[in-house]
Amino acid sequence: MTLALYVPRASLVHRLPAGAKLLCLAALAVALFLLPTLPAAAGALAGVLVVGLAVARLPPAVLARQARAVRWWLLALLVVHALTTDLRTGAHVALRLLALVLAAAVVTATTRVSEMVAVVERLCGPLRLVGVRPARIGLVVAMALRFIPVLVERADRIRAAQAARGGSPRGVRALRTTVAPLLVQVLQMAHDVSEALDARGADDDPPRRRRRPAPAEASP
Amino acid sequence: MRFRRPGTAGAPAAADVADPGRGIELRGVGHRYGERVVLDGIDLTLTEARVGVVGANGSGKSTFARLLNGLVVPTSGSVTVDGLDTRTQVRAVRRRVGFVFQDPDAQIVHPTVAEDVAYGLENQGVPPAERAARVAEVLERYGLAGHADHPAHLLSGGQKQLLAIAGVLVMRPARIVFDEPTTLLDLVNARRVAGLIAGLEQQVVVVTHQLDLLDGFDRVLVVDGGRVVEDASPGPAVAAYRALMAGR
Ligand SMILES: Nc1ncnc2c1ncn2[C@@H]1O[C@H](COP(=O)(O)OP(=O)(O)OP(=O)(O)O)[C@@H](O)[C@H]1O
Ligand SMILES: [Mg+2]
Numbered sequence: 001m002t003l004a005l006y007v008p009r010a011s012l013v014h015r016l017p018a019g020a021k022l023l024c025l026a027a028l029a030v031a032l033f034l035l036p037t038l039p040a041a042a043g044a045l046a047g048v049l050v051v052g053l054a055v056a057r058l059p060p061a062v063l064a065r066q067a068r069a070v071r072w073w074l075l076a077l078l079v080v081h082a083l084t085t086d087l088r089t090g091a092h093v094a095l096r097l098l099a100l101v102l103a104a105a106v107v108t109a110t111t112r113v114s115e116m117v118a119v120v121e122r123l124c125g126p127l128r129l130v131g132v133r134p135a136r137i138g139l140v141v142a143m144a145l146r147f148i149p150v151l152v153e154r155a156d157r158i159r160a161a162q163a164a165r166g167g168s169p170r171g172v173r174a175l176r177t178t179v180a181p182l183l184v185q186v187l188q189m190a191h192d193v194s195e196a197l198d199a200r201g202a203d204d205d206p207p208r209r210r211r212r213p214a215p216a217e218a219s220p
Numbered sequence: 221m222r223f224r225r226p227g228t229a230g231a232p233a234a235a236d237v238a239d240p241g242r243g244i245e246l247r248g249v250g251h252r253y254g255e256r257v258v259l260d261g262i263d264l265t266l267t268e269a270r271v272g273v274v275g276a277n278g279s280g281k282s283t284f285a286r287l288l289n290g291l292v293v294p295t296s297g298s299v300t301v302d303g304l305d306t307r308t309q310v311r312a313v314r315r316r317v318g319f320v321f322q323d324p325d326a327q328i329v330h331p332t333v334a335e336d337v338a339y340g341l342e343n344q345g346v347p348p349a350e351r352a353a354r355v356a357e358v359l360e361r362y363g364l365a366g367h368a369d370h371p372a373h374l375l376s377g378g379q380k381q382l383l384a385i386a387g388v389l390v391m392r393p394a395r396i397v398f399d400e401p402t403t404l405l406d407l408v409n410a411r412r413v414a415g416l417i418a419g420l421e422q423q424v425v426v427v428t429h430q431l432d433l434l435d436g437f438d439r440v441l442v443v444d445g446g447r448v449v450e451d452a453s454p455g456p457a458v459a460a461y462r463a464l465m466a467g468r
Pocket of ligand 1: 253256258275276277278279280281282283284
């Protein structure tokens with residue numbers, strides 16, 4: 001399983017600051033809703049493809065994968081609008097969604113997670129005033145991206161182990177027999193991960209703030 | 221000998237008063253989880269460059285290893301690293317003592333290789349330019365340079381463990397504790413990790429069930445029932461361990 005992830009290339013799009021790219025994405029979304037016409041949606045889609053494939057030189061498969069993920073949505077939008085209003089509106093709404101999904105894919109494929117996380121941390125900066133550490137929020141985002149594939153893999157392994165011993169439950173029962181052992185593994189892993197974070201200095205004083213002069217520290 | 225100058229490999233210590241020559245000292249150390257006594261009566265001074273720890277499952281090896289960098293604090297006695305107490309100066313201790321776990325998946329916390337290696341340096345407040353240089357250097361040294369931007373979950377098991385080790389080495393700890401670093405690896409990768417460990421300039425403490433990993437070590441401890449029952453060079457220590465296990 002792969003989440004849309006960074007595709008390294010030496011391109012202008014890659015070099016653009018993450019904040020600027022996210023701003024462009026937001027601006028595109030706003031513009032497409034303020035300008036609800038079929039040519040606007042089609043033009044945006046063409047623009048996104050040019051930026052993604054020609055300028056950023058992303059492999060077409062990266063974008064195709066994202067498009068495939070939303071294909072049923074697109075089809076449903078098209079059909080529902082064609083039946084309730086007209087085909088042109090359906091095409092417009094579907095193209096608009098596709099353009100935005102692909103634009104988001106271009107941003108994620110050209111931006112390192114650490115840069116994205118830095119933007120999230122900056123946006124969460126004001127929370128410092130109420131005692132929240134923005135770096136912690138950034139870590140949570142990064143860890144979610146890191147561990148989703150790990151969990152999927154563990155779930156697959158549990159299902160494979162059960163199948164190897166003749167169990168091949170379906171439906172709700174399958175959910176139950178997979179979820180319980182997965183939960184046990186997740187809790188064990190959470191403990192291991194927290195130890196690893198500790199060992200790598202997760203509870204060190206955050207950078208940029210002055211270190212407390214006294215070496216005396218309480219153990220966590 | 222290498223272990224005489226571990227301070228040179230260490231990160232610039234905070235406001236601690238480390239005495240690099242002292243090594244890891246355990247004085248009357250015991251540990252219990254609730255009622256259960258897991259370690260008892262341990263008195264040791266570890267200054268050798270290569271220290272191995274062997275013992276049966278559940279004998280207390282991992283608990284022992286975790287004591288050495290303050291992941292576990294003893295319920296009796298004290299553990300100090302270069303004079304720093306793991307109970308009261310745990311952050312300074314962890315900067316001096318790196319820790320590598322058995323399961324690399326639990327140690328990699330960022331989605332891509334370079335980002336994960338940089339993580340510990342961010343915690344230390346290393347400025348971005350220096351961080352990037354140090355990450356690149358470590359990735360190069362451990363054959364991961366071509367994978368800098370790869371998603372960590374697409375690496376092989378051996379590469380993941382190398383990444384986990386790189387993430388610790390980049391922080392330049394003066395000493396490193398490994399808890400079964402090769403258990404989940406195939407023969408080729410286990411050999412690579414063993415070779416890597418052998419080449420480290422730091423003091424190294426390795427807990428392992430793979431006895432050939434201990435070739436060339438200076439000192440091997442055999443742990444049984446929470447006590448150190450043998451403390452010798454690898455030959456006699458491994459022989460004692462085999463004899464102990466044969467009697468079971
Ligand atoms: N967090 C804990 N809470 C309660 N008991 C624990 C905990 N961690 C370990 N133990 C117990 O302490 C004993 C020693 O565990 P430890 O993990 O140190 O053994 P080990 O020598 O590393 O074993 P292995 O070779 O299987 O890794 C075991 O009986 C274990 O069940
Ligand atoms: Mg263990």
